[in-house]
Amino acid sequence: MPERGGDGDLSVRFWGTRGSLPMPGPDTVVYGGNTCCVEVRLGTRLFIIDAGSGLEAAGRSLPGTARIDLLLSHLHHDHVSGLPFFSPILKEKGSLRIFCGNQGGASAKAALDSMFAPPLFPVTLDVLPGSIEHVGFRAGETLSFEDGVRVATCPLRHPGGATAYRFDHGGRRVCYVSDMEHLDAGPDLDVVNFCRGADLVIYDAMFTESELPRCRGWGHSTWNAGVELCRAAGARTLAAFHHHKGHDDAALAGIEASLAAALPGSFVAREGQTLVYRARQAAVAAAQEA
Ligand SMILES: [Zn+2]
Ligand SMILES: [Zn+2]
Numbered sequence: 001m002p003e004r005g006g007d008g009d010l011s012v013r014f015w016g017t018r019g020s021l022p023m024p025g026p027d028t029v030v031y032g033g034n035t036c037c038v039e040v041r042l043g044t045r046l047f048i049i050d051a052g053s054g055l056e057a058a059g060r061s062l063p064g065t066a067r068i069d070l071l072l073s074h075l076h077h078d079h080v081s082g083l084p085f086f087s088p089i090l091k092e093k094g095s096l097r098i099f100c101g102n103q104g105g106a107s108a109k110a111a112l113d114s115m116f117a118p119p120l121f122p123v124t125l126d127v128l129p130g131s132i133e134h135v136g137f138r139a140g141e142t143l144s145f146e147d148g149v150r151v152a153t154c155p156l157r158h159p160g161g162a163t164a165y166r167f168d169h170g171g172r173r174v175c176y177v178s179d180m181e182h183l184d185a186g187p188d189l190d191v192v193n194f195c196r197g198a199d200l201v202i203y204d205a206m207f208t209e210s211e212l213p214r215c216r217g218w219g220h221s222t223w224n225a226g227v228e229l230c231r232a233a234g235a236r237t238l239a240a241f242h243h244h245k246g247h248d249d250a251a252l253a254g255i256e257a258s259l260a261a262a263l264p265g266s267f268v269a270r271e272g273q274t275l276v277y278r279a280r281q282a283a284v285a286a287a288q289e290a
Helices: 055-060 109-115 189-194 223-233 249-262
Strands: 010-016 037-042 045-049 067-072 095-102 131-138 142-144 150-156 162-169 172-177 200-204 237-241 274-277 287-289
Touching: 010 055, 010 162, 010 172, 037 055, 037 162, 037 172, 045 162, 067 162, 095 162, 150 189, 162 189, 172 189, 189 223, 200 223, 223 237, 223 249, 237 249
Parallel strands: 045 067, 067 095, 095 131, 172 200, 200 237
Antiparallel strands: 010 037, 010 274, 037 045, 142 150, 150 162, 162 172, 274 287
16 A cells, blocks of 8 residues: 555545445455445545445544544435444544535435434434534535635535535645436536546446446446546546446456546546555655555
């Protein structure tokens, strides 16, 4: 794993890359079986994006006293199912702030309280020893944090809505764009502007072009549309993300070869993969290692 944590570095670690449903097993060991969870560090400043089943392993990597800011793209199961298993809220001194964007600006508390309660779940989240705070906002607002860090957001085309997040640090830019359905007419200009000049766009590439026609309206996209978006935005690389439950390692390796040929440096995100983008002034290319 590349060394992380330099003040100027922007780093990304994939804890869960799958969409819809965890798919552990011998056919998913390369690209991963856990659902959406990504760690982003601006220097030492940590954000976790989405709380799919990958969140459990992310939590084990963190101290129990951690105060964590979790940014949710939306509330579908594959983005929140790891929440009650996140170790920082299983310890007395841990605390979690959950940010959720939507059209109305309401927090996610009511929805998560109904999802994690009997008979759907054995306990409610408020019995966990750590503290949980909910913050709602309108997708499209820029989030401002106490330490001066700002994170831009953008609403996405998805059933019930979803929120994209953009991280800028050390002259580097990483965008998290999942879940999203693209338009036939070409890239959504709001999303293009949001991703302008990004070093990396983490993108909902759940379907192939041949699968898409029968899955229109399900709220997901293809790597081909992601490449179009990157080209329109002048973004350098794409990480195909939110892998289809039926795409095994062999299928994803094939997609990765085509993707890297279309937009060099692009790849299919792998669980456990870490990328470090050194500050621009350091003039060191991004390191990439599985
Ligand atoms: Zn999803
Ligand atoms: Zn979704």
